[in-house]
Amino acid sequence: MAKLVNGKGESASGNGAVEASKARWEAQFDTSAKLPGANDRTLSDHPLKPLYGPEDLSGIDYDRDLSYPGQYPYTRGIHPTMYRGRLWTMRQFAGFGTAKQTNQRYKFLLEQGQTGLSVAFDMPALMGYDSDHPRSLGEVGKCGVAISTLQDMQDLFAGIDLGSITTSMTINCTAPVALAMYIATAEAQGVPQERLGGTMQADMLKEYIAQKEWIYPPEPSMRIITDMMAYCAKNVPKWNTISISGYHIREAGSTAAQELAFTLADGFAYVKAGIAAGMDVDDFAPRLSFFFNSHSDFFEEIAKFRAARRIWARHMREKYGAKNPRSWALRFHTQTAGCSATAQQPENNIMRTAFQALAAVLGGTQSLHTNSLDEVLALPTEKNVAIALRTQQIIAYETGAGNVIDPLGGSYFVEKLTNELEAAAEDYFRRIDEQGGVIPAIHNGFFQREIADAAYVYQRELENGERIVVGVNDFVVEEEQQISLLKIDRAIELEQCERVQAYRASRDAGMVESALAAFKRAAESGENLMPHYLNCVKSKATLGEISEALVPIFGRYREPAFI
């Protein structure tokens, strides 16, 4: 058994000199010294010791628990060469107003050296409503770009070659509609679906847990997702079908351990669903990817990313019988923590973002979004989004953080914390299993309650001064909000509604009707729905019409509301 401890295979307890030094340090350590507030625990209230040492590595087997980059269980990274071969993808999430406006922003970001696109959709698109639906009033183009029709999608990517860029789309219950629109847009550009690369979030489980954008109940949503996985495995082989997301779980107030555990539990639920639908695990698991938050507790975040890789690899190989190493390797995108940004002294958010981004890089992320300083107030301006991108470029080209692979591997502290986070996640997996799995735990409100509890604990710590947030409850200054914000003109809503209505007026109504009728029959018969989504989109049915069509069959989800 390969020991990590001191190179000679000796454990700390067997070394008299080390014991004596440790005793001397303990005698000299001032136990009356108190850290401010809650700083004797991580941001997630995980207990910390003042010092970690060789004894914290006892039990770690290098080969079994860490191994080399690119090798099972991938604790040190999924690629043998990591950033020395290729940097992470710098991917800034963007979308606002109309498709034409967002198209301009994409072109700006690509000119600034961004290497991938990431689409933010507005609330109506995320919930399955067209821009002109009464429920969309006041929401059109606000939180993202307004997309109701295939024409909108074509405008979004006008002049951008979909054969040479990868696109990530943060969309869930309406993900198959967006994918169908994207495929149809690419076809119109002459790019076949086989060549398309990108990622669909399509993680409905975390919607019920944290982000709360849905149409149908969990069970039919899982069927739609497995249909997408099966379709893409065959027809869009380079597409990442699900981006299993902890980001929103963390933003909703979870701890790091909860983010880790709930996200991976969701991942395993998709794997089980795929297997239950008759697919071979290695046919779809290599196309699953992850999306994590990077919060402000630097080492806890790094440990979380490392633990995530190890847990996924172990479960995929040992429990789900995956044989392809690509099914074992957890690839992930990271976004810095929006919830850590402050409206007070917003320029300080640049520093928060930089530390969080550095943690993501030291944790081995495959792609990264850095938040702009003004995102707590509004969608980012061009200037602020450029600073956020430059932050990544400074990490990549100036700090040297990517020059050595997993540079914190072997750190007494980081390895111990990695182990402890893995153990905390395993404990949650047991509790979820005891409830019958992820979907029953959603129905009984388990995740929602755990997250709300953690959010409230944190808020109380903030209120009583145990936690300090610079500029919010300490180091406060009187200030006027002086940064300039991006405004979404209300005229955009009217303009977009007119466009959608003109689109509906221009089409062949009979074609739309027959496409939607076939779509509904497929939903009832259990046939794969994805070709029907494509057919509906190409027949010019709108996002809202396609989404609404299945409500009579699948029902509409209502959340159990509790405080």
Added chain:
Amino acid sequence: MARPIRILVAKAGLDGHDRGAKVIARALRDAGFEVIYTGLHQTPEQVVEAAIQEDVDGIGLSILSGAHLTLFPRIKQLLDEADAGDIVLFGGGTIPNEDIQPLLDAGVAAVFTPGTPIATIVDFVRRECGKRVEA
């Protein structure tokens, strides 16, 4: 002894961010108020209907989707139309400073932006919504 102050914590529109609403709901409950939470994705009509049915003294509306300039005034208008203008409408979320005055002008009693201490909100509710209990 006067009855406890009753507050409806509401999420309107398509916004799914409920962290702030839930934290405020718990904090108001811990402060001794009776709190009812609407759940997500309510229309302005549903919010006002719930407020009247539950006979609340105040509505705390949380909006992080940018739709505040539409939803706050609409709810205020519906309250007035239902002869329930004495119900105190307040709220918070991702709301730029320059939008606060227009909301106050539309009859919103207070707008609390991110980072507001909970004690400030509790004091506001006790003072402003308390008037309706006494009345």
